[in-house]
Amino acid sequence: MVARIAVIGGGQFGEMHLRAFAQMQREGRARLVGLADINEAVLARRHDQYGVAGYPDFKEMLERTDPDAVAIATPDHLHHDAAVCCLKAGKHVLIEKPMDVTLPGCRDIVNLAEERGLLVQVNFHKRFDPYHGRLRDLVAGGCLGEIEYGYAHIEDRIDVPRDWLRTWAARSSPVWFLGVHMYDLVRWLVRAEFRSVSATGSKKKLIRLGIDTYDSVQAKLALDNGGSFTVDSSWILPEAFEAVVNQGIRVVGTEGIMEVDSQDRGARACAGMPGGGAADRGPSMQTPNMGFYFEVKNGRGLPRYGGYGITSIQDFGENVNRILEGASPADLGGVHADGRDGLEATRVAAAVHESLEGGGRIVDLQRDGTAGPHALEQPSGTTR
Ligand SMILES: NC(=O)c1ccc[n+]([C@@H]2O[C@H](COP(=O)([O-])OP(=O)(O)OC[C@H]3O[C@@H](n4cnc5c(N)ncnc54)[C@H](O)[C@@H]3O)[C@@H](O)[C@H]2O)c1
Incomplete structure (x- = not known):
């Protein structure tokens, strides 16, 4: 079946x-x-x-x-x-x-x-990216020692909010559309819960285009294992940028470091890549992320997708x-990621926005003692 x-x-x-x-x-x-x-x-x-x-x-x-x-x-x-x-x-x-x-x-x-x-x-x-899997194994095996700090960035080209998501970008943000990926990734990689968050952001470029949302947001996330991560998210990279998305992560511990350029996998092109889709085409040299998605035809001419x-x-x-x-x-x-993981990522993203609206103040993520995968709050009873 x-x-x-x-x-x-x-x-x-x-x-x-x-x-x-x-x-x-x-x-x-x-x-x-x-x-x-x-x-x-x-x-x-x-x-x-x-x-x-x-x-x-x-x-x-x-x-x-x-x-x-x-x-x-x-x-x-x-x-x-x-x-x-x-x-x-x-x-x-x-x-x-x-x-x-x-x-x-x-x-x-x-x-x-x-x-x-x-x-x-x-x-x-991002949990299925083998580069990130290697990083998780290194952390789990203790090869990096105790995790002290790290950094992640995830940035889209301006055409994503301006053209691709033109009907609903103003109802989203770089945090909801992009940052949330990295909040989940960090939590999954280091197997720790977030303790608090503070964030700053900018509204300049998109608001001039009539889209009322943040251009970029920087979040500082403290973990309950004593480590901390900075996550930058934005969606205003110029159209001439080498890819529709730019992303990467680095993790530093007492005994080691690993850095992953999660975008540039070594493929470069100044035109389309066969099967790579419109996102790989641009006015300049492009670095299509073949780790994320690729397409090859089998002997019968049928496409086989991977990544x-x-x-x-x-x-x-x-x-x-x-x-x-x-x-x-x-x-x-x-x-x-299961539902409880999804809830934790939303908890962080909502707190990032709460901090942004509060002028960058620190938001305690464990204020009600409920953070963490085994502590689900009471049902809200809401069914909007
Ligand atoms: N995993 C990723 O990396 C990734 C990348 C891009 C987008 N996304 C997510 O995928 C989702 C869709 O994004 P997208 O870029 O495809 O947006 P999109 O605007 O291109 O597509 C959304 C589609 O939903 C349809 N739709 C809207 N309301 C509907 C309804 N009530 N019933 C049925 N269909 C409805 C629209 O007509 C549209 O075709 C978003 O949540 C986005 O955050 C994830």
């Missing part, structure tokens, strides 16, 4: 989900049963590309296709309603990051899933297969 999977949201990133599951379908490891999107043009395009049946209303799709699991790739602020609806219908869910942009919303999702024994997986795909952008989504399909074979979500192991 293989998982029957549906997708909600077939936009820029929803397409990654369609590719990942279409490939699993070709290999007999899953079935892609439907795509819901409010935009009929998106449904028509994705049907042509992936042969997937389209539905303008996700509730209708749930009723008509009755999937085992649903992947949600709608805009950030719309994840909650779709996730709650799917969980109430008994479906396992993969939710794009951030799980939700509110803590009460995350609690709803986690509580519902735990009550019903359903899997919630959050697509923090951690694909494997993190397929990991959900494999996890649902295991559950269908009798495993429970708690049995799964592996590196995926």
Whole structure:
């Protein structure tokens, strides 16, 4: 028995989900049963590309296709309603990051899933980057000694908020869209919880373009193991920048250091890269991140997709297969982020915004004694 999977949201990133599951379908490891999107043009395009049946209303799709699991790739602020609806219908869910942009919303999702024994997986795909896996192994093996400090950056080109996300960038921020990846990555790498956060940010460039959100945010995060990390997030790099995203991390301990350039994997091009997609094309020398995504054709001319952008989504399909074979979500192991991990990343992101609005004041993340993966607050009871 293989998982029957549906997708909600077939936009820029929803397409990654369609590719990942279409490939699993070709290999007999899953079935892609439907795509819901409010935009009929998106449904028509994705049907042509992936042969997937389209539905303008996700509730209708749930009723008509009755999937085992649903992947949600709608805009950030719309994840909650779709996730709650799917969980109430008994479906396992993969939710794009951030799980939700509110803590009460995350609690709803986690509580519902735990009550019903359903899997919630959050697509923090940086955990599936083998470079980061090596870093986690070094930390876990004690090879870096006690972790003292580190730094991470994640920066998009200006066309992402200005063009790609033009209908909803003002409802997001570099923190919700980008920083949250690194908050999760740091917590996962060093296996410690965040104690407090303070942040500063700038609103200059996007506000002049009529998009009222932060250009950039610098967050200083203190961990409960005594270490601290600085995470920079922004989405105003010029269009001539060498890639759509720039990212990296470094970790320093008492006995060692590891630095990862998570963007430049050594591939350089001054035109398109075959199969690399529009994001790899630009007016200057580009460094497409082939670790994140690549496409090759097999002997039958069918595309084969790879990279951690694909494997993190397929990991959900494999996890649902295991559950269908009798495993429970708690049995799964592996590196995926579950609902409680998603909640912790949202807790940090919300506190970063709280600090920004409070002029950079330090926000205590353990003020109510609830931070940490084993301390879930009471259900909010909200179902927005
Ligand atoms: N993991 C990553 O690195 C990564 C990268 C980019 C985006 N994302 C996340 O993926 C999600 C989608 O981002 P995107 O860039 O694809 O945005 P997008 O705007 O390109 O696509 C969103 C799609 O959702 C559809 N939609 C909106 N409301 C809907 C509804 N009620 N029901 C069904 N469909 C609906 C829109 O029509 C659109 O096609 C966001 O949460 C974003 O943060 C993740």
